[in-house]
Amino acid sequence: MAPHSIIGQSLPMTDAPAKVTGLGKYTDDLVVPGMLYGKILHSPHPHARIRAMDTSKAEALPGVKAVATGRDAPNSYGILPIGHDERVFALDKVRYIGDNVAAVAAISPEIAEQALELIEVDYERLPAWFDPLESMQATSDWIHENKPHNVEKEYHHEFGNPDQGFAEAAFHREERYYAAEVTHAAMEPHSTLAVWGPDGQLMVYSSTQVPYYLHRTISEVCEMSMSQIRVIKPLVGGGFGGKSEVIPLEVAAPVLAKKARHPVKITYTREEVFYAHRGRPITIVDLKVGLTREGKITAVAARVVQDGGAYCGYGPVTVLYSGALLGAIYDIRNVRFDGYRVLTNKPACGAMRGHGTVNARFAFEAILDALAHDAGIDPAELRRRNLLKTPCITPNGLRVTSYGLPECIEKVVERSGWVEKKGRLPYGRGIGLACSHYVSGAANPIIRSNMPHTTVHIKVDRDAGVTLYTGAAEIGQGSDTIQVQIVAEVLGVRPERIALVAADTGLTPVDLGSYSSRVTFMAGNACIEAAKGIRAQIFDAVGRKFGCDPASLEARDDAIFSANDSRVRLRFDEAVAAALDLHGALLAQGTYAPPEEARGAKFKGAGVGPSPSYSYSAQVAEVSVDTETGRVHVHRILAAHDCGKALNPLTVEGQIEGSVYMGLGQALQEEMVWNGGRLMNPSLLEYRIPSTLETPEIESIIVESMDPEGPFGAKEAGEGSLAATIPAIANAIYDAVGVRIRTLPITPEKILAALREKHKPGGANSAGLKKDSAQ
Amino acid sequence: MTKELIRLKVNGEQHDVTVPPAKLLLDVLREDLGLTGSKRGCDDSSCGCCAVLVDGVPMLSCVAIASCYQDAKLVTVEGLAPPGELDPVQEGYAVAGGAQCGYCTPGFLIATKALLDRNPAPTPEEIRVALSSNLCRCTGYMQIYESVKLAIERMALRGAAKPVAAGR
Numbered sequence: 001m002a003p004h005s006i007i008g009q010s011l012p013m014t015d016a017p018a019k020v021t022g023l024g025k026y027t028d029d030l031v032v033p034g035m036l037y038g039k040i041l042h043s044p045h046p047h048a049r050i051r052a053m054d055t056s057k058a059e060a061l062p063g064v065k066a067v068a069t070g071r072d073a074p075n076s077y078g079i080l081p082i083g084h085d086e087r088v089f090a091l092d093k094v095r096y097i098g099d100n101v102a103a104v105a106a107i108s109p110e111i112a113e114q115a116l117e118l119i120e121v122d123y124e125r126l127p128a129w130f131d132p133l134e135s136m137q138a139t140s141d142w143i144h145e146n147k148p149h150n151v152e153k154e155y156h157h158e159f160g161n162p163d164q165g166f167a168e169a170a171f172h173r174e175e176r177y178y179a180a181e182v183t184h185a186a187m188e189p190h191s192t193l194a195v196w197g198p199d200g201q202l203m204v205y206s207s208t209q210v211p212y213y214l215h216r217t218i219s220e221v222c223e224m225s226m227s228q229i230r231v232i233k234p235l236v237g238g239g240f241g242g243k244s245e246v247i248p249l250e251v252a253a254p255v256l257a258k259k260a261r262h263p264v265k266i267t268y269t270r271e272e273v274f275y276a277h278r279g280r281p282i283t284i285v286d287l288k289v290g291l292t293r294e295g296k297i298t299a300v301a302a303r304v305v306q307d308g309g310a311y312c313g314y315g316p317v318t319v320l321y322s323g324a325l326l327g328a329i330y331d332i333r334n335v336r337f338d339g340y341r342v343l344t345n346k347p348a349c350g351a352m353r354g355h356g357t358v359n360a361r362f363a364f365e366a367i368l369d370a371l372a373h374d375a376g377i378d379p380a381e382l383r384r385r386n387l388l389k390t391p392c393i394t395p396n397g398l399r400v401t402s403y404g405l406p407e408c409i410e411k412v413v414e415r416s417g418w419v420e421k422k423g424r425l426p427y428g429r430g431i432g433l434a435c436s437h438y439v440s441g442a443a444n445p446i447i448r449s450n451m452p453h454t455t456v457h458i459k460v461d462r463d464a465g466v467t468l469y470t471g472a473a474e475i476g477q478g479s480d481t482i483q484v485q486i487v488a489e490v491l492g493v494r495p496e497r498i499a500l501v502a503a504d505t506g507l508t509p510v511d512l513g514s515y516s517s518r519v520t521f522m523a524g525n526a527c528i529e530a531a532k533g534i535r536a537q538i539f540d541a542v543g544r545k546f547g548c549d550p551a552s553l554e555a556r557d558d559a560i561f562s563a564n565d566s567r568v569r570l571r572f573d574e575a576v577a578a579a580l581d582l583h584g585a586l587l588a589q590g591t592y593a594p595p596e597e598a599r600g601a602k603f604k605g606a607g608v609g610p611s612p613s614y615s616y617s618a619q620v621a622e623v624s625v626d627t628e629t630g631r632v633h634v635h636r637i638l639a640a641h642d643c644g645k646a647l648n649p650l651t652v653e654g655q656i657e658g659s660v661y662m663g664l665g666q667a668l669q670e671e672m673v674w675n676g677g678r679l680m681n682p683s684l685l686e687y688r689i690p691s692t693l694e695t696p697e698i699e700s701i702i703v704e705s706m707d708p709e710g711p712f713g714a715k716e717a718g719e720g721s722l723a724a725t726i727p728a729i730a731n732a733i734y735d736a737v738g739v740r741i742r743t744l745p746i747t748p749e750k751i752l753a754a755l756r757e758k759h760k761p762g763g764a765n766s767a768g769l770k771k772d773s774a775q
Numbered sequence: 776m777t778k779e780l781i782r783l784k785v786n787g788e789q790h791d792v793t794v795p796p797a798k799l800l801l802d803v804l805r806e807d808l809g810l811t812g813s814k815r816g817c818d819d820s821s822c823g824c825c826a827v828l829v830d831g832v833p834m835l836s837c838v839a840i841a842s843c844y845q846d847a848k849l850v851t852v853e854g855l856a857p858p859g860e861l862d863p864v865q866e867g868y869a870v871a872g873g874a875q876c877g878y879c880t881p882g883f884l885i886a887t888k889a890l891l892d893r894n895p896a897p898t899p900e901e902i903r904v905a906l907s908s909n910l911c912r913c914t915g916y917m918q919i920y921e922s923v924k925l926a927i928e929r930m931a932l933r934g935a936a937k938p939v940a941a942g943r
């Protein structure tokens with residue numbers, strides 16, 4: 001008999017029927033009687049003091065029910081306890097084009113828009129900072145007065161002895177990599193509806209990945225107790241990190257609703273979504289890596305500057321991730337990391353799929369490829385020579401418990417025909433390999449406490465229907481489905497028996513949210529514990545009924561039975577009835593907190609990076625480069641991902657393929673283009689996420705390393721594959737035409753320029769002479 | 776603002792609604808008819824989330840003036856199958872992972888339905904091109920192709936493509 005009956009099955013998502021019929025409701029689909037429409041006035045200036053504001057004309061416009069400004073909600077907030085630098089509306093200063101100045105609630109969106117034009121704001125323009133390297137040199141006009149030289153945070157870490165490591169290196173490279181700013185572009189624009197309940201409670205429906213952080217923030221900003229506020233997450237149309245901190249409209253709608261005493265809905269336009277942003281920052285990585293003649297990495301030094309935009313957001317976490325996850329993938333003893341999070345007068349950056357690790361991984365895997373060529377070692381072999389010996393704790397305190405990277409590399413090497421193709425394809429066609437990894441949930445919560453990161457409740461009805469109360473936020477990644485499968489597996493019942501009440505702060509216990517790929521691991525373990533609690537009570541009742549030892553019982557196929565005694569057998573519903581007769585109610589709680597050993601070291605900044613477990617990915621991309629046009633055509637990407645155990649292979653593959661897709665977009669075509677703090681491409685026509693025409697065949701390969709602490713051995717699947725895609729493509733381009741492009745996105749213009757440079761007499765591209773004979 | 780009475784045939788039913796002359800079809804569907812399955816994902820006809828069938832042809836309802844479509848037969852995602860049933864196209868997307876967050880799904884379903892109605896055995900390239908006006912940020916499109924393939928199989932099995940009862 002297979003060890004599991006529900007785990008490992010490719011079940012369709014539990015909410016799929018609601019999604020394919022159009023009957024499932026997202027926030028903007030909700031309408032309530034008396035609902036007003038909210039619109040936000042955004043700053044036209046990148047950096048300006050507000051001298052005065054007059055809202056009287058807007059207030060006088062018929063149909064306008066409330067106008068709110070900074071004075072209505074002066075309490076500051078921010079996702080990090082050290083970064084409470086935002087207010088829902090500016091009090092004294094605006095810090096980016098698009099900053100939030102005031103808002104109107106009116107009986108129609110048109111009247112609200114009209115009212116915005118009647119708000120008079122007297123701005124005094126200030127010098128503005130747009131380039132992170134210039135911004136950190138600023139001696140005046142700082143964006144936040146308490147952040148000298150516009151540096152939000154800097155960190156300096158050293159492990160082992162990097163200088164000695166470099167001295168021992170036979171080869172080393174020191175190169176600058178640059179990644180343009182990219183954004184989530186989830187298909188659902190942000191939307192928030194704030195409604196007054198009959199008992200004076202404020203119900204807030206919002207497209208959020210973090211209902212409980214929103215709950216807390218509304219409480220702080222609106223000065224209402226948490227019990228007076230109920231945050232409910234309807235269906236969410238994608239997040240990718242863009243909904244993982246509080247977005248201004250999520251506080252603006254409650255503030256307007258409080259002032260108007262009416263329900264208020266705000267839905268962003270697509271342009272507002274681009275300016276709300278919180279995406280992946282412009283990142284400048286100065287990277288130095290040393291290698292012995294045998295191909296062992298001797299030392300790494302990385303200086304990372306991130307252009308964080310005008311507010312803190314997740315900033316310090318983002319920059320720390322870029323340093324921390326230089327570890328836990330290869331065996332590197334000597335590491336120096338200098339990280340700078342810099343403020344500029346642009347929308348705040350934040351967490352985006354692969355948070356903080358993606359641009360550093362691009363640089364690292366690209367430089368490793370170049371070093372492999374320097375040393376005359378096959379790039380796949382070079383990675384094999386630097387594998388971790390697990391289990392282990394890395395020099396920066398990351399505990400690695402399961403490590404499927406070797407198998408990932410073998411799988412993609414074998415399936416791609418790497419050995420036959422690498423360096424052997426005709427000029428213009430190439431193949432590249434890269435690896436990546438990611439946390440299965442941050443081991444330390446954003447707001448430090450000893451509270452479990454997830455708590456779930458289970459209740460069983462008289463008819464043996466099972467209800468799981470979970471705070472985990474389904475955002476399209478399939479977490480509802482995974483939790484249902486886990487509970488069904490432990491109870492031995494059909495998944496159809498499990499109903500879910502999810503992400504409703506009025507009903508469900510706290511889960512920290514859908515970020516850092518934490519839900520399967522953390523909520524999954526909590527579900528196992530709660531379901532085992534229910535099962536123990538059922539076994540207890542069945543044991544008493546048959547006079548047998550509860551420990552001899554099993555739950556499977558909708559029945560409770562003894563494997564040793566065929567007389568001992570009840571249908572699940574009969575067993576539940578027996579248990580309810582005995583216990584009165586069938587309730588259980590499950591929690592999860594990462595073990596102490598997984599929470600990392602104690603140095604400043606050590607809290608970011610530790611995870612109970614890490615996922616691994618290896619990828620091979622095959623591309624063609626048109627040397628006339630510079631256009632890159634990606635033929636195929638093979639992605640092997642170690643997710644510990646695929647609880648649902650269908651959804652795991654969906655996550656791997658979605659990650660690769662997002663990496664592909666960043667590698668070749670996505671870029672937020674700024675001019676004087678204004679976004680030049682704030683639409684999906686101009687910010688071009690890949691369509692079917694630009695997306696190659698993506699083949700996902702599941703590797704199962706069976707994590708010792710993951711639920712049924714599982715770890716993350718939703719983010720770790722993204723980072724490898726970018727360098728795999730960059731390395732394939734080198735294999736195709738012998739040029740290395742170190743700035744993202746890799747556009748045709750950059751490739752043509754590099755080819756021209758390379759073919760100039762005495763051309764300096766580090767590409768070397770590869771395939772020159774083919775010219 | 777003056778309003779006008781218009782008559783729309785949506786999902787086999789006739790609706791009389793009073794709307795401003797320039798009101799967009801998407802807004803009439805969502806606000807006046809309560810058909811919120813069609814989504815707004817952009818403001819410039821780039822995402823395809825709002826696609827509906829106009830006499831069998833997929834069209835973006837966010838750039839269509841509602842009053843111009845009074846003679847047309849309109850089908851939204853809600854009209855692909857009777858209540859409680861699923862069209863093979865919906866089954867395909869539900870079972871094969873074509874819907875992750877689901878926000879783009881109505882548009883993809885409409886585009887797929889239009890394709891398979893005129894070409895029940897499309898090549899992979901024909902599928903790719905037919906879906907190229909719709910953006911999905913979740914799937915990387917692979918499981919959408921699988922969903923379309925499954926829909927084709929189930930349509931062939933059903934012959935005349937009669938919907939069956941919904942699963943859950």
